[in-house]
Amino acid sequence: MAHGHHPTGIKRWLFTTNHKDIGSMYLWFSFTMFLIGGAMALGIRLELFQPGLQFWEPNFFNTLTTMHGLIMVFGAVMPAFVGLANWLIPMQIGAPDMALPRMNNFSFWILPFAFTLLLLSLVTPLFPDGAPNFGWTFYAPLSTKFGPASTDFFIFGVHLMGISSIMGAINVIVTVMNMRAPGMSLMKMPMFVWTWVITAFLLIMVMPVLAGAVTMMLTDRHFGTSFFDAAGGGDPVMFQHIFWFFGHPEVYIMILPAFGIASHIIPTFSRKPLFGYASMVYATASIAFLSFVVWAHHMFTVGMPVAGELYFMIATMIIAVPTGVKIFNWVATMWQGSITFETPMLFALAFVVLFTLGGVSGVMLAMTPVDKQYHDTYFVVAHFHYVLFPGAIFGTIAAVYYWLPKWTGNMYNETLGKVHFWFSIIAVNLTFFPMHFSGLAGMQRRVPDYNMMFEGFNQLSSIGAFMLGFSQLLFLYLVINCIRGGKGKATDRVWEGAEGLEFTHLPSPAPYHSFEQAPEVK
């Protein structure tokens, strides 16, 4: 082996430039953040179990919702996808590693520092006036004029996360554009690679916008500017326009790679090729394009001109079309297949079904006149958790089960995997489905207390949330168990119907430098 030398112990991880090591670090980091953010969610659900304030001061409750959102979005979902990209893209395109390995190392090691900055704000002796408490959307002037001192740590944390994401995205694009095996034309790329390339372009487009928004916050807070203060000629609504110009593509950044994952798992376990590959690619690209022109549908109550509201309503509704195409294609892939239900397939199926639910409530929310009723209620919370938990998180979990045997060379415990699945799917619905009802009935978001008429649904949500949270510990056990040997050796193909270079051309576990010689793709 030409590159046989690598350091051991802590130095291996600090200095590694290997895509698999970095991928693993991303995934473990993501899981750690998932547990921290999840613990905060349980704190929220604990307080909301019954009317009255039993556990937290309202201000700390706001901190919990804020930090939960920030940690899940920037700490759990985004790094999980970058971790998967690191592990899979070189193997799927027949490359030895990522194109820019040192930048790869750097983009990971920024993250622990970024989140240390963010989490330091919770240390009371440092910040007596508390951690960020203005929601993960940090609307001005609540976050500027009224934000606690720790807001500045949040701002620098977000800057670092953005730099890390942009570097990760550049790496994916450069790798995919330059290092594909001979014969792998763009329209022969695996769907996961396609969805990630498109995601990477979204990241490069919008992370600088977010950086601009937090920089303007910083100067508003400390250097006398008035970007978001009407008293100085600025506009608080402009903050929302800038934020959602980042925020809406961000939503798709958190779902497109999961689309790619489903497009691998469903064909494998249906033993049938993906239906409508080309239309899947075009649909993904259309969704990405549309994500840039619909941002103000998050702001239908700010008092936009009616022409603007009409435009954003119609543009948003159009997104349902390419999204629908993707769902129909997955169903058509299963049609007349020969389906088996291993754990990855179960999670992928749940992904399709529950993402559809999140999609149809999305169409409802797109309609401006009714959105004015749904806006800022638990109906919205239900909607975006249906696309994020069964979407992004189930997608990631499905991917881990699907590729873990390839990564470790061992099979995970299938029976326990199924137990994990059934607990998760029951709990996720128990947690988030009742939120549709409490929202419609009139419960607003981001409140620590509510009238008794919402009690029943909140109790169900709280019970579901604890079940959901604790069943993820089973996932942790399953992964560790699999790494340590699991249920025996995996075959090179792993799954009967598996396609793609990583299954057809590489042994299990895959070698450290994936492809030392490029395979021929026909």
Place this chain on the structure above:
Amino acid sequence: MSLLKRVMSGALMVSCFLTGHLWAAEAEYSKLNLRPGVTENSQRVFDLHMEVVWIMFAVAGLVFAAILYSVIRFRKSKNPTPAKFSHSTTLEIIWTVIPMLILIYLTKPAIELLLDMEDTSKADMTVKVNGIRWKWEYTYLDEGFSFVSELSTPESQYKDYARTGTEKGENYLLEVNNEVVLPVGKKIRFLLTSKDVIHSWWMPDFAVKMDAIPGFINETWTKIEKPGVYRGVCAELCGELHGFMPIVVRAVPQAEYDQWVAQKLEEKAEAERLAAEAAAKSWSMDDLMAEGKRVYEQKCQVCHQASGEGLGAFPALKGSAVATQGPADDHARLVIYGRGMMQAFGTELTDAEIAAVVTYERNAWGNDTGEMIQPGRVSELKAGN
């Protein structure tokens, strides 16, 4: 639609039955669904909502049925040899075009409704709504009076940190000290703004939700058809007590409304007379302290706390430089004009109330400066002297 509605309420009742006692008791409002409300537009919003719900149920139902069928019929044990097909342009076109048609069908009523909802012209009267952390100030622009409306649920009902459970009233967190009274059958225009952060004035029964944005004025309107008491909340996160700034509207017939307005105007004249009297007289320390304590508990305590020790971002007054070292004039100016997060109270409190609360803060909790300030001086400060 009426058939749909009947089916829907049937489905809701079945689900109520299935889910047991939690929602069995049917109250004034549905605990499961949007309310039809009491205005023409709220009814139209409700109808459109139900229409979309049913279409979306149908779409999702078809997808789920196809998945369920595949999962049952095309499992490996039933269908050991998979088909080989992987694309069909005809199908792709069909499932691109059909969703488009559904969306176009939905867009038409949505556009019509939206245009009506946004038409604030030809209003019969105008009420200005001002969001202040964490209360609402209502100004009746035509009649010329205003008042502040805030949560009336006592702290003892919601602070349950001992976790013993507290007795709660029926309108827990949805009740206020001063209800907004509005006439039925009149087109009422609301002008919304805010003193500090963004709030959102949401009245579900009118299908009205509009952000109150500092430095800007938003417009919306309603025409209430049925007399009654309607409850809403602030919908946009506005800080610590965001969940504790409800809205209550009492809709009454015109005659009753006129009576209420007359009473409000009388109260206003009386309050102005008392304020002038209070401002003119010279107050004793004891009177200022007693009045100051009352004002403090009502307006200041929520942030600065009863102990004067503050909380988190809210600074302590006990032993603070402003309350003990700086001149009383500066202290009073801060109350009148506000600073940073601190609200300006110059218009909300009378001169006597400001004088009393400043005196109270300079002498309570062991601050003991022995200094007092008279209403006359506050009045001078307001005039810029």
